[in-house]
Amino acid sequence: MSTCATASQDLDEPLAGTAATARTWLLIEQSGPWGAKALTSSHLDPDVGRALEAAADGTGVRVALVRRPGRHADCHAPARRRVFLAHTNPGDAWLRSTTTEAPEELLRLDFAALGAGDHGGFGEPYAGAPLALVCTNGKRDRCCALLGRPLASELALSGEEGVWEVTHLGGHRFSPTLLVLPYGYAYGRATAADVKEILEAVRDDRIVTHGCRGNSAWDRPGQAAELAVRRTAQEYGADALTVVRTKTATDGVPRWEVTVAHTDGRHWRVTVARGTSTPPRPESCGAVLGSPARMDVVDVREVPVPRD
Numbered sequence: 001m002s003t004c005a006t007a008s009q010d011l012d013e014p015l016a017g018t019a020a021t022a023r024t025w026l027l028i029e030q031s032g033p034w035g036a037k038a039l040t041s042s043h044l045d046p047d048v049g050r051a052l053e054a055a056a057d058g059t060g061v062r063v064a065l066v067r068r069p070g071r072h073a074d075c076h077a078p079a080r081r082r083v084f085l086a087h088t089n090p091g092d093a094w095l096r097s098t099t100t101e102a103p104e105e106l107l108r109l110d111f112a113a114l115g116a117g118d119h120g121g122f123g124e125p126y127a128g129a130p131l132a133l134v135c136t137n138g139k140r141d142r143c144c145a146l147l148g149r150p151l152a153s154e155l156a157l158s159g160e161e162g163v164w165e166v167t168h169l170g171g172h173r174f175s176p177t178l179l180v181l182p183y184g185y186a187y188g189r190a191t192a193a194d195v196k197e198i199l200e201a202v203r204d205d206r207i208v209t210h211g212c213r214g215n216s217a218w219d220r221p222g223q224a225a226e227l228a229v230r231r232t233a234q235e236y237g238a239d240a241l242t243v244v245r246t247k248t249a250t251d252g253v254p255r256w257e258v259t260v261a262h263t264d265g266r267h268w269r270v271t272v273a274r275g276t277s278t279p280p281r282p283e284s285c286g287a288v289l290g291s292p293a294r295m296d297v298v299d300v301r302e303v304p305v306p307r308d
Contacts, residue, residue: 276294
């Protein structure tokens, strides 16, 4: 039986510029089953889930649930849950962690400050292995279960310490998908060998661009532009590049001029156009055929340092 991931891969749909957008991620441990909208359809108190969604709205913070790989009996979370907080802006990326017995306490956080990169002393700096968050929520799309769960299990059994399952990363048709923290780069169609290479690079403060969907800190044109510059300049340092400006075309054409800066002072101007994926394909299993938007890099050129 065909799936959305099979159709996307067979049609060679591009990955760049398809990552979820969030400058900061708040991840709450919740074992047991997840529903399609996990914050309000799991063993997390749905009132708390709704309140967290409302608090994060418009702040640049994305809230998700995580659990360790393996079988998930219909049970409640342990008394103390792990909580991760990560900010993904290059040059200011950080990852912190704590535990809590009362997830409702997280509602006291200043979400606007978190989105801007101010953790306010939350928890402690996380000194463990980089986090590999694999989307496994089959209630949202069966590809996440069929492809994501085996990947998470294989990684965990191989000894990778930072592997967690996560509720939703978007882009079901790119399953198995994952987000790697602290740097916030998302990947699609990943194999266990791919993830091991990605995590080894992160431990060396480098970014693997193969299979990369983009950095969640940027909007989607910025994601595609930054990856294009990395490949053009062969620059893989995690903190080397920053999207400093995205200018939308004023002639009604869906196109952006994105300025990407290097820490050494170089700048690039990248033209990104919104294309349409053809022929039609399902954006998720069971959905009607559609033509999802894609980010096409039209031009990459190094430019003088902007003065305005």
